[in-house]
Amino acid sequence: MTALLTVDGVVKRYGGLAAVDGVSFTLNAGGVLGLIGPNGSGKTTLLGVLAGTHEPTAGSVAIDGRVASGRGAHRAVRAGIARTFQTTRLFGSWTLRDALRLARGEARGRSGAASDETIAGLLSLDGLLDRPCGSLTSAAQRLAMIALALATGPRVLLLDEPAVGMDTAESAALAAAVRRVADELGVAVVVVDHNMHFLMPLADTVLVMAAGAVLATGTPEEIRSNEAVIASYLGGA
Amino acid sequence: MRLPAAARHAGTAAGLAALSVLAYVLLKNVQGDRGQVVLLIVVWTIALTGLNLIQGLGGYPSLAHVSFFAGGAYLSAYLLGKGLPMAVCAALAVGGTMLAGLVVALVFSRTRGQYFAIGTMFFTAVVNLVLTNAAGVTGGPNGRPVDLGFSLDATLVLLAASLGLSLGAFHVLARTRFGDRLRAVREDEDLAQHVGVPTARVKLVAMVASSAFGAWAGVLFAQYNGVIAPSQFTFVQSFLMLVAIGLGGSGRLLAPLVGSAIVIGFTQLIKLGPGISQIALGVLFILVTLLVPNGVLGGITGLWRRVRPGRAGGPAAEPPRVRAKEEVAS
Amino acid sequence: MIQVLVNGVFLGCLFAVVAVGLTLVYGVMEVPNFAHAGVIVLAAYTTWSVEHAGAPFVVAALAGIACGGAVSVLTEVLAYRWIITKPAAAPAVALGLLLILQNVALRLYGGEGRSLDTPYDTVLLKAGGVSLPGVKAALIVLAVLSLGALHLLLSRTSLGRAMRAVAQDRDAAAMLGIPMRRQYALAFLIAGMLGGVAAVAYAPTFQVSPYMADDVLLSAFVVVVLGGLGSVWGAVAGGLVLGVVEGLGAAYVSSAYQSAFGFLMLVLILVLRPGGLRTTDARRVA
Numbered sequence: 072m073t074a075l076l077t078v079d080g081v082v083k084r085y086g087g088l089a090a091v092d093g094v095s096f097t098l099n100a101g102g103v104l105g106l107i108g109p110n111g112s113g114k115t116t117l118l119g120v121l122a123g124t125h126e127p128t129a130g131s132v133a134i135d136g137r138v139a140s141g142r143g144a145h146r147a148v149r150a151g152i153a154r155t156f157q158t159t160r161l162f163g164s165w166t167l168r169d170a171l172r173l174a175r176g177e178a179r180g181r182s183g184a185a186s187d188e189t190i191a192g193l194l195s196l197d198g199l200l201d202r203p204c205g206s207l208t209s210a211a212q213r214l215a216m217i218a219l220a221l222a223t224g225p226r227v228l229l230l231d232e233p234a235v236g237m238d239t240a241e242s243a244a245l246a247a248a249v250r251r252v253a254d255e256l257g258v259a260v261v262v263v264d265h266n267m268h269f270l271m272p273l274a275d276t277v278l279v280m281a282a283g284a285v286l287a288t289g290t291p292e293e294i295r296s297n298e299a300v301i302a303s304y305l306g307g308a
Numbered sequence: 309m310r311l312p313a314a315a316r317h318a319g320t321a322a323g324l325a326a327l328s329v330l331a332y333v334l335l336k337n338v339q340g341d342r343g344q345v346v347l348l349i350v351v352w353t354i355a356l357t358g359l360n361l362i363q364g365l366g367g368y369p370s371l372a373h374v375s376f377f378a379g380g381a382y383l384s385a386y387l388l389g390k391g392l393p394m395a396v397c398a399a400l401a402v403g404g405t406m407l408a409g410l411v412v413a414l415v416f417s418r419t420r421g422q423y424f425a426i427g428t429m430f431f432t433a434v435v436n437l438v439l440t441n442a443a444g445v446t447g448g449p450n451g452r453p454v455d456l457g458f459s460l461d462a463t464l465v466l467l468a469a470s471l472g473l474s475l476g477a478f479h480v481l482a483r484t485r486f487g488d489r490l491r492a493v494r495e496d497e498d499l500a501q502h503v504g505v506p507t508a509r510v511k512l513v514a515m516v517a518s519s520a521f522g523a524w525a526g527v528l529f530a531q532y533n534g535v536i537a538p539s540q541f542t543f544v545q546s547f548l549m550l551v552a553i554g555l556g557g558s559g560r561l562l563a564p565l566v567g568s569a570i571v572i573g574f575t576q577l578i579k580l581g582p583g584i585s586q587i588a589l590g591v592l593f594i595l596v597t598l599l600v601p602n603g604v605l606g607g608i609t610g611l612w613r614r615v616r617p618g619r620a621g622g623p624a625a626e627p628p629r630v631r632a633k634e635e636v637a638s
Numbered sequence: 639m640i641q642v643l644v645n646g647v648f649l650g651c652l653f654a655v656v657a658v659g660l661t662l663v664y665g666v667m668e669v670p671n672f673a674h675a676g677v678i679v680l681a682a683y684t685t686w687s688v689e690h691a692g693a694p695f696v697v698a699a700l701a702g703i704a705c706g707g708a709v710s711v712l713t714e715v716l717a718y719r720w721i722i723t724k725p726a727a728a729p730a731v732a733l734g735l736l737l738i739l740q741n742v743a744l745r746l747y748g749g750e751g752r753s754l755d756t757p758y759d760t761v762l763l764k765a766g767g768v769s770l771p772g773v774k775a776a777l778i779v780l781a782v783l784s785l786g787a788l789h790l791l792l793s794r795t796s797l798g799r800a801m802r803a804v805a806q807d808r809d810a811a812a813m814l815g816i817p818m819r820r821q822y823a824l825a826f827l828i829a830g831m832l833g834g835v836a837a838v839a840y841a842p843t844f845q846v847s848p849y850m851a852d853d854v855l856l857s858a859f860v861v862v863v864l865g866g867l868g869s870v871w872g873a874v875a876g877g878l879v880l881g882v883v884e885g886l887g888a889a890y891v892s893s894a895y896q897s898a899f900g901f902l903m904l905v906l907i908l909v910l911r912p913g914g915l916r917t918t919d920a921r922r923v924a
Binding site: 367369415416418419422423425426427429430431433434437438440441543544547550551554583584586587589590591593594597598601 | 670672720724727728729730733734735736738741742745863892898901904905908909
């Protein structure tokens with residue numbers, strides 16, 4: 072069986088500086104990959120390349136063997152890759168249901184996006200579908216942003232620091248929701264976050280980046296005990 | 309209580325038809341300066357309905373709109389002068405202007421907010437430069453006469469009918485997925501792109517569509533007026549069009565009509581002396597931008613909701629309406 | 639050929655002085671200051687009317703520059719200050735202000751052009767077949783002096799350093815305790831005075847009218863795009879490039895379409911940079 076998401080030797084340069092310098096990994100359907108690394112290690116840029124926000128200087132991103140990179144964000148969505156943002160971004164004055172409908176309509180030719188109710192159920196947003204996005208609590212808005220990504224019927228979901236600004240209970244609920252999304256929808260999830268208490272129990276695999284390259288890959292347990300990772304990043308955590 | 313969708317659309321259609329009839333009666337019977345005011349309001353409403361797509365729904369302040377208006381007027385006048393039948397002239401003038409709109413859109417639909425404003429403003433300045441200097445075709449700074457292509461009565465009927473039909477077209481477009489895509493671009497362009505909206509193409513289509521409304525209004529204006537000159541198509545005019553949409557209420561169906569009435573009324577009816585009416589418009593526009601961002605119509609809707617709190621109030625901005633099985637050419 | 643280049647440098651200096659004013663305001667406040675053209679017009683009329691009242695040219699020029707600064711600060715205090723949290727409204731407000739300022743000029747002074755006399759009207763510099771009227775030479779000198787002074791202000795004084803900090807990162811600068819309102823007002827004051835310098839230097843080569851600065855403003859915006867929003871040296875370099883391009887176009891193609899060459903340049907930049915202009919979003923003043 073081939074992997075769902077194949078990232079092959081992705082490089083992203085800005086002038087002479089390589090923000091991402093030859094990253095490769097694969098991810099299966101239903102898998103959750105945690106992407107960690109110090110600030111400036113290239114996590115967010117890599118996520119941007121995966122989502123079509125940036126065009127890679129070299130290398131490719133493929134879904135089911137079909138190249139999906141470098142053709143713009145809206146095409147990445149149609150190829151089955153959706154993302155969220157570090158800062159909360161929603162169509163604030165729209166109801167969540169209207170926003171989901173727009174997103175669903177855009178993923179033409181892609182079937183199998185879950186219904187509004189299913190998505191709301193997975194993300195514990197029941198009863199909030201007909202409220203304007205801007206009137207939701209900040210934690211609910213973070214979840215609504217994921218709901219919007221799911222409405223495009225993605226095969227791969229990219230979450231950029233989804234737990235930012237959440238307290239312990241909220242981030243635990245978020246982790247459970249992400250797990251449900253991966254298990255029940257069979258979506259492959261890539262999560263960038265600095266909060267190890269949130270990320271480590273959630274991820275099947277952890278990829279550590281440093282200076283644009285892969286420092287280490289492994290299960291959360293392996294990463295916790297990896298000397299190089301502890302020295303460069305995790306420290307006493 | 310909500311009326312069924314079909315009944316509400318029928319109501320809108322009837323209202324627009326009544327508006328067309330009213331426009332015809334006024335155009336036919338009001339004479340002199342006031343007649344000129346009625347004409348300008350009708351022509352501007354037709355032209356601004358296009359601007360209401362790109363600026364109103366999409367949030368892109370296009371200062372190129374008066375150039376499209378000029379394109380329709382000058383192209384039809386030029387072709388008429390060559391002896392072509394009026395219907396052909398009108399079609400070629402609108403088509404040619406849309407082609408120009410496509411070129412402008414190809415260049416500037418990749419830019420955002422402020423750059424878009426600067427670029428389209430410059431485009432209008434250059435078009436005006438051409439109108440002033442290419443005297444062989446345009447008649448130069450003093451303008452040129454326009455041959456009679458339609459009879460006066462036919463022009464009046466076309467003006468009145470186009471008023472209702474343009475607004476009707478906007479009403480329909482605003483309810484398709486295209487309308488929602490534009491609203492999504494206005495709310496958050498990056499996010500729109502990341503839920504799959506091809507934002508550059510949406511802006512491009514909106515720009516080309518808006519140029520068609522502008523050009524058709526220009527054709528009718530030239531027919532009615534009989535003379536066209538560069539001073540009618542300056543950057544200030546383009547800006548006043550933008551002001552009209554902002555004052556009326558961006559993206560709202562009747563914004564072009566209300567906005568045109570305010571702007572034309574201020575500049576033509578209230579004789580405050582040169583400059584004063586434009587200063588007043590500028591102040592009014594800034595105040596509305598700061599205090600009532602949804603314009604006059606938005607302000608009225610807001611007041612109405614407050615007066616009648618029993619009605620289920622939606623968000624302040626006009627909510628998107630997507631029909632589940634809408635197939636939109638894009 | 640050299641004559642054409644000299645003319646281009648003259649235009650370039652004019653564009654640079656105007657563009658630096660635009661870019662400074664954009665740097666600290668992210669406003670496309672269309673009203674700048676109105677500031678230039680009012681400064682030019684002030685100079686004209688003070689001189690007309692019998693004052694020496696130097697006094698009139700200083701009055702014009704002061705007027706530019708004052709009007710510019712007024713636009714900030716009365717309008718721009720209230721839209722800091724609503725950047726989408728900025729172009730609309732800026733255009734509204736332009737409409738107001740130009741029509742104030744129209745109201746006060748009427749529509750017909752006025753000519754501004756200077757003591758150096760009749761001077762004509764000549765060197766090896768190249769001639770440069772005194773009014774144009776004076777503009778180049780004034781531009782170099784004012785931009786040099788601005789450079790010293792930004793690089794050597796604490797006020798200038800604070801302004802650069804604001805341009806780098808508004809939130810961080812506010813947290814460091816830099817008084818933001820003073821910075822905004824200061825940026826508009828400097829921009830307005832530069833506009834005044836442009837008016838005083840430019841008006842004698844042309845004439846004073848409510849719409850005298852429209853074309854210059856558009857060209858200056860192209861310069862800002864060329865040099866990168868918020869970059870002072872970018873504006874200077876971009877100004878010279880565009881000045882020479884427009885000068886060449888005016889000399890060898892058609893002088894009636896001079897500003898159209900600026901537009902062509904803008905289109906070229908947009909077409910040649912496939913990412914659009916979002917890549918020039920680095921905000922800095924240096």
